[in-house]
Amino acid sequence: MKGLGAGVVAVVAVFWSCTTAAGSDTPVQSVIKGDVRWRGEVSVDGIAIVTREGRLTIEAGTTVRFLQRDDDGDGIGDSELRVEGVLRVEGTPDRPVLFTSAAARPAPADWKYIMINHGRDAAVSNAVVEYAFSGVQIHYTRGTFRGLVSRHNVDGFRFSTAPVVLEDSLLTRNENGIRFEERGAGASVRGNIVTDNRFGLFAVIKCEGLSVMENNLFENNSEYNVKMGERQTTDLPLSCNWWGTSLDGEIRASFFDGRMEPGLGRVLYEPYLKERPTLAKSP
Amino acid sequence: MSFLCPTERMVLPVLAAAWLLLCAGDAAGGAGGVEGRLVRGTEPVPGGRVAAFASADFSQGPASLSSPSAADGRYSLDLPPGSYYLAATAGALWAYCGQNPVVVTDADTRTWIGFNMSPWPEPVVRTVEEMELDARLSGVALLEGEPQEDVTISLYLDDEDGFRGLGFLRSSPTGPDGRFLIDMVPSGRYFLLARRRVSGLGVGPVVKGDLFAYYRYNPLTLAAGTATDVVLPLVAKRQEKDVRGVDLPEGRPAFEGTVRNREGEPAAGVHVFAYREPTMGHFKPAALSSVTDDRGSYRITLPEPGKYYIGARDGYGDSPSPGERFGHYEGTPDHSITLHEGQRLRSVDITVERVLVP
């Protein structure tokens, strides 16, 4: 087949994405239904669920360690924090909250993620998330993330159908710095540093240019600064960002988009920042 | 044809308008099965036969066949309890029952199934050299001979899932001329269905006011290097299905409940889903309710005992969109229920909220 020609929409039988639920084999569940605060050292062995009625506040300086376990044998750790209610992460610049692997020699995907799915609200300030499959995944939820450092994950920050605010954050040493699907909800992504990932920004599918992504710094991403997914056919407005160089040709070469693969959307990067900005999380 | 054939008991001895052909059971008792009338518009169709198939793949041959319809179009077909796909043939006229699969619950109940017959021209196939290994499908969607706009044609690879979901490929909506084109189709066998939903959604059960066609010549083989043109006579759904649906044979577990919004008001028009997998979004549901009624009530009969993960939403297929009503069963932290053989669970109530609406 040469392609899906005019008049054809190829469709995926997905009913709702990333709607997870816990398994069935263990009668024990850690379920947060009321107001709960975490401080100090917290270990998570499996899934910790904040239910729709629950509210979890994590205080500055707290370290949350996720134990390594791979119940389904897929090579991806299965400990996670799942939020369907309210999440407050109250780190400060001096005392950030750390979410990390409990392994002696940690590696990406040791644990699964902080998953905020169909939640009531999420506000995260000054947190470090590392060695997960996805540092943060957020779907069908409004959320604000400021001062987030997401590193050594497969996906640094991943969102879908979520009007998130991601600001003054550092996404580094991940496979994908930011991975997203708008699906009708625009995000605000400003003032972030996305560096030393394989891909800086991965627009997977159904991104329609609803998001504002500007004044970010994309550089030293080893494969591409921006990658369009196989069925991302709409152009993406990404003006007013720094792309690691002021040379137009080099900037274009850092995109895997419609310029390289016919049929894909193009990165609308002009006008672009001609000088490297100084941002809050500059390494 | 009224292709949603509910289970009301037969009350009216004669239908006021044969076109309506609302279906009802026969209170007279006797052998189980189906009966009804074959009509074309308002005219009875004598000499036609109704066939009952084990699946929607009619190339396998019928499991049972009625005697020819009488002068007034009446037919009768005895069937043992089970699930059947019904279609009626009378010469060049043909009709598919939109109620399919029709469930015969016991040996004493007869369900009224009416068929509105339409002529179905055979597909026209021509060779297109330059297409190499691909095929092209085009055609026109008609209602009583008139082209219909905004009809979507879906191609399914098989009938295993009851043609739920979006299908393998689908056309863009038809224009004012009723025509569609699907190009670059991998060669193979396909089931064609055409739908126009009043909801404007691309998926979900067909409801009152929707237009529908199941292609007579399914499964249609689209060969490499060919272009096939088809005519799809549509029928309009005339009546809503009873929210309680049709009881499946005894022994199947089932559950029911009410869907409400956060204010506690009944949420009508919502589907409830039951998944076998905790990662609900990645698989097709094991069972799906018809839309909730004005009281927010729903009921689902499950294929087998076990653990199911429950959710509810307006739409069906793809992810919920902003503004769409959506929610999980919150009675357990993992949104699951477990049912044993023949168990009926009540009060599996669900709260839905509009996605991303504060």
Add this chain to the structure above:
Amino acid sequence: MMMKRSTLRTLLLHTITVAVTVAVTVTVPAVPSHACVGRKLILGSVQTGRADMASRLLSILINERTGTTVEVKFFEDAAGLLDAVGKGKVDLYVDHVDNALIRMGRSGDSESLGGEERFKLVKRLFDEELNLIWLKPMGYSGRDAGGASLGPAAVVVKKDTLKKFPALPRLLEKIGTRVPLDDDRLDDLVKRAQSEKPARVARDFLKEVKLI
């Protein structure tokens, strides 16, 4: 403050319904989880150098272009792979036209057919009898241990898998149409993989031909 994990497990057996402050060194026990890491595809392959390389090319292409995780499951021999295919445990694999026709008992009546007709025949047989869909040939021909040709190689996908991933044909057929992977090219990649990591070789090739 240190607490015994068993004590904490007991404490946390009960749902937390009131305001609680959890202080210092808390282990949160929980249920075994299930991945929500996106849908995953299982690609089956035998362990010969050519099959290994072809499988790596396909898995990397899928993963890089769609974000879908692909697990390559290696089998000791073709019998093991085909057994897994028959049991539905593999979403996609690479098969060879002539060999497949022999297995289907159709080698005799296909002898007089040309290459394209044989491909059409095997595609139809697999679709109708096995619910497996052949994509377009990739460009090279398979070889058995003795070097004899097994016929043109092509990706074969489970029909159920195609329903979930309808974009797979369009993506995977880029290998074979836009970038023909003929025998010489594949052999060259296999040779390079003797001195470099095979995954690196596959990724570099896909990047070189601008598929990723």
